[in-house]
Amino acid sequence: MTDWSGYIGLILQGALVTVELTVMGSALAVVMAFLAGLGRVSRFMAVRALATTYIEFFRGTSIFVQLFWVYFVLPFAGVTLSPLQAGVLALGLNVGAYGAEVVRGAVKAIGREQREACIALNLTRGQAMRYVILPQALPLMLPTFCNNAIELLKGTAVVSLISLTDMTFQAQVVRAQTGSTLIPFATILVLYFLMALAISYAMRWLERRMTRGLDGVRT
């Protein structure tokens, strides 16, 4: 009879790495989403072009290939990253590209009337964005951001391919050592699900908080 407690401990260590990757990857994704999303609506052609290139490139190539580039190819350019850094970078850039379109869509959804009110009140474009457009656009972004965060969580499994000991990697280790597939993979199934659930609830809470007082405004 196998003593499972040690193996489960191994998987929990992996879970910690997965959480770490998800949190840091999401943080980078949010930054990239806003940079590129706002870049897409910039009035400067060069900024729009740069943002579009980033988005199309990272949406159009697979996360798997991106990760290998970051980890195995960048060192040839003199940039050597740890597996964790490489994982966060690839995941953040990849999901950020999707998020950028969410930001752009939400900003565009705030109508002409609000923009014209800002002009009539003599706000600068930056002030209008910061105080009027973004506060209204943010609640519109959250449901899709929630999707993106869960996608990112599940995407973290690919980092096991660059020898990062995340939850999936550890499950494979346990499987190799015990010969059991059911228990390690049932364990990480439940753990991934619980993590996704946590993201869901956190986002819903955030959404409620942000739309407080706005009831009945959006039609």
Added chain:
Amino acid sequence: MAAPIIRIDNIVKRYGPLTVLDGLSMEVLPGEKLALIGPSGSGKTTILRILMTLETISDGHIEVDGDQLYHMPKNGSLVAADDRHLHRMREKIGMVFQHFNLFPHKCVLDNVTLAPMLTKGVARAAAEKRAMELLDMVGLADKAKSMPAQLSGGQKQRVAIARALALSPKIMLFDEVTSALDPELVEEVLNVMRKLAAETDMTMLLVTHEMGFAHDFADRILFFDRGKIVEEGKPDEIFRNPRQERTQAFLRKIIAAGHRV
């Protein structure tokens, strides 16, 4: 006689093949209350939007308070206005919109204080004090902490008027400010505007379909049709004895539709 505060000279506005304003010229004196009337699509709202810099012009010149609106003289030629110039011109002008355009995520008080704090660097306490005076003027001091969604249309429009006034513009533009309101709410907004006209010497341009109000409110009426001013004059002249046939036809239609003149 004082120099005009607005001088519009031969402006043309085209949207693709459509010519909305066709060589239009007009002048407005400081403190004058002007009502722009005419059928839909005659270009009267476009004039206000151009003055507010929401639209550019295809040709012609506009001067507001002695400065060119869209072009600045530079080294002997005219160049397109930069942001700084636009902001300087927008400071002189305020606008109230048909659909209020309040900021739904901010309470009434914050709607009014936002722009003075951001654009003029007014401290919060001073901005709130002034905002409360203005809200009191429009009869909504008790709604300062309400969200726009909790207000009626008439109340929203009165907040929008207070918000525009908070920047103390020299010129106020009112674009069909009662058209989106239920009939029973129109009067409360018009009352605020009557009070404003009586108490301030602001220059006011009003686009409206409320002929009775235009008659009482305005020093001068401009009748627009197809991108041109067809007729202008004192309210009594325009409403009692319109000279132009198109003005007569328009007023007949309005009266037939049940509007009071």
